[in-house]
Amino acid sequence: MSTSLSPARAARAPVKRSALGALTDWIPRLVLAPSVAVSLFFVYGFMIWTFVLSLTNSRMLPSYDFVGFAQYAQLMANDRWWVAATNLVVFGGLFVGICLVLGAGLAILLDQRIRQEGSLRTIYLYPMALSFIVTGVVWKWLLNPSLGLQAMVRGWGFEGFTFDWLVNPDMAVYTLVIAAVWQASGFVMALFLAGLRGIDDSIIKAAQLDGASLPRIYARVVMPCLRPVVFSAVMILSHIAIKSFDLVVALTGGGPGYASDLPATFMYTHAFTRAQIGLGSASAMLMLGGVLAILIPYLYSELRSRRHG
Template structure:
């Protein structure tokens, strides 16, 4: 037996890891290290930089003339910001509620093992394969008073029919809801359907034996079992609503005027087209706060459920 072999056996006998074992334990960390470093720099590093810029008087280019929270004060006094925030409440609230109701209804419908279920599921899920840019462009054509639904119905002879929400400042925000619900409701349906298929059939059969009607069983028994699915769907939809940008740009462009502005379009407009980087950074930080207000309760709930489980 050679000296190196005997030293290796001695090291293992003393509990010391060999060089090959050391390399195997550290190799995954070394492989992941560049990705982790890049993510830390380009995600969290730029978040920190954005916060720093929100405390400065930056305009076209970043500057480090610190003004404290003055940009946040300007933001709170900006009428356009409040219009964007109000639109987010309207758009986000309707978007989340309608998607939940419609997605649950479609999932319950498909859960009845109807014929052509696969084809219907594909049709409902197809909009999720499209980007919000494509969705916005398509619905812009459909809702254009001179080209879309209004022109088509009037061409059928109903000359008094009017559907001009796209150019109506008071109704244009609801066109965003229509397009967003059309795209996202199929995804919510898939979440609910997966949850429904995970429920034990014996629970439903036992409720039926007790004389419960099918609607009552779903309302009293099945839907309460889907609370984790509902919570996850709300988190995802609210996250989408807060970050909505491409749909607004493609469908309404923020107009008429700035009637359909959302915080994301407000941030882009002021940071990149109006040379107000500091103000745009402040709005971006408030958007980040909104996202964290949604994610933190979700993560807390997940960690608590795992700890209790």
Template sequence: MKSVSTPGEAARPVGAPVSRPSVTGHLQAWLPKLVLAPSVVISLCFVYGFMLWTFVLSLTDSRMLPSYDFVGFAQYARLMNNERWWVAATNLGVFGVLFVGLCLVLGAGLAILLDQRIRREGMLRTLYLYPMALSFIVTGVVWKWLLNPGLGIQAMVRGWGFESFTFDWLVDPDMAVYTLVIAAVWQASGFVMALFLAGLRGIDDSILKAAQLDGASLPRVYWRVVMPCLRPVVFSAVMILSHIAIKSFDLVVALTGGGPGYSSDLPATFMYAHAFTRAQIGMGSASAILMLGGVLAILVPYLYSELRSRRHG
């Protein structure tokens, strides 16, 4: 009996019935899509749908309740003329630069320290990572106690006999934003350390030994050889930390409340204050859209670099 076959198929006799996918096969093919469908629909509605709704509200004259009297970009113009918004934006610049920079320096330094295979490495790594397990609310409350001039560090040092010691940043309008930096760096630097440590442990030891055989000192090896190999780690850490800085809300509320006055406001607290406590939903929505633009300005280059590296990898 003759048989016929096509590429990729086994030979079958002429006239034999062609096998067709069964109902079970179709169900198995569609089952993952059916399982993921509710999550996709919920994400589209409650994430991207609300983003679109927020943008629509930013184009309206909404105050206490949403209204659909469209005023174009008037809310954005009001936002640009609002002094408190510019204070929040300036604070975000100061907070973001110091937060990202200090976390990178401390995280890289701690990772290099642990990479020396020191004793009690596991215990130290756990201690450094522990703050990341806390919420920013807990971090804010704890540091509010520590930085309170009448209860915390200042009171403790004065109790030791140094009566002239002053550390009242928490109640100083010019220094309050730096207390946010202290608390945020304390919490996030351990996470950056873990990223750098994972990158360091992924570098081939033969590269380091070759550099040392050529006479390079240990600091020069890390600066000239190791750090260039960790560029993807640095880029990822910058993206994640910048994303955290732009969205910072709970730490500000718990630590300074945006005060004294509104001297330590960030865009997230500005948005909340205007949208929910000052009954200016339109302006609050406009500030939220600008924050979203800042997040996208960080995420889009990151995603582009990831896709490009995979495509050329």
């Protein structure tokens, strides 16, 4: 009995296989299509809509009477916006810088294979598991002059001790730095520690054979190898600083007055809660511009290094 296929059936077999292969290729796209469509609409679509609103005189409800860049001009003439922008520079600079230094230092310490490394790593990383609301509330208790650190130290007999940053308009923004560094430095430590553990030990041993001290090895050999980690940490921390809202609301409420306002809290308290949607949208677009100003150079650097690597 012959088992060979007829010419017609032999011709149909490749067609069936090719159709099956095409269907297999399209299944992942079909599965991901709803998520992609939702992301495009609710993320990028609303970003475009926010930009459109920033060009209108919208107040309580959206209005499409275009006024050009009048909302941006009004924003630039607002003293409270400049206070928020200045606070962002101070808060963001100190937050990113201290987290990088502290995180790298803790990572180097743990990289020495000290005892109880796992426990210490968990302790340092634990604050990142908390929300910024919880962090803000806890630090508000600790920094409250009447029941926090100041009251505790004075209870020990040091009556002249003063730590009233929380109610001092000139120092309130620095309480945000303290709380944010406490929460995020452990996360930076984890990033650096992962990078350190990925470096080939032979490089460090070769430097030691050449007589280099341990601090010089980390400064001249190890840290330059961690440039991608540094870039990633800076980008993530800067993004956290620009969009910080819940920490400010929970810790200082933007006060005293609006001394510790950041752009995110300005956008909410001064614009949207006062029925100024157009002004709030303009401030939101400037915040987006700040994020892009950090993200685009980072992506350009990464693509350039890969192209020349």
